[in-house]
Amino acid sequence: MIHAAPIDSPRLAPVLAFLRQRGDQGATTAELRELANSMAPHTDVSELRASGLTITCQYERMTEEGRKVYRYYLQNSD
Numbered sequence: 001m002i003h004a005a006p007i008d009s010p011r012l013a014p015v016l017a018f019l020r021q022r023g024d025q026g027a028t029t030a031e032l033r034e035l036a037n038s039m040a041p042h043t044d045v046s047e048l049r050a051s052g053l054t055i056t057c058q059y060e061r062m063t064e065e066g067r068k069v070y071r072y073y074l075q076n077s078d
Contacts, residue, residue, distance in 0.1 A: 004050035015044045019055065019074040026073040028060065045072055 005012050018036035019027055032041035045055050054075035061069050 004047040007048060007051045007053070011038075012044055012047060014038070015041070016048060016053070016074075019048075019072060022074075024073070026058075026071040028069055028071050030069070032072065041072070 007013065007016055015032060015036045015038050018032065022031075027036070029041045032038045032044070038044050045057070049055055056073045056075060057070050058073070059068060060071045063069060
């Protein structure tokens, strides 16, 4: 089990706020990195999950450069 920061921490709060803002559109890893100022989106999402939030992840596509694009969706935003 990971040691998760609280969801209102200065690192996780912007990620959660951005996922809430995006709603059904979700957010890609790159968007979380750039627009929510996350250095490691997958780790931040994992910590939010450890706090009880349900965040799903779907593979979307591969870029021309060969990078996989994943999109995260916040399921319960209470």
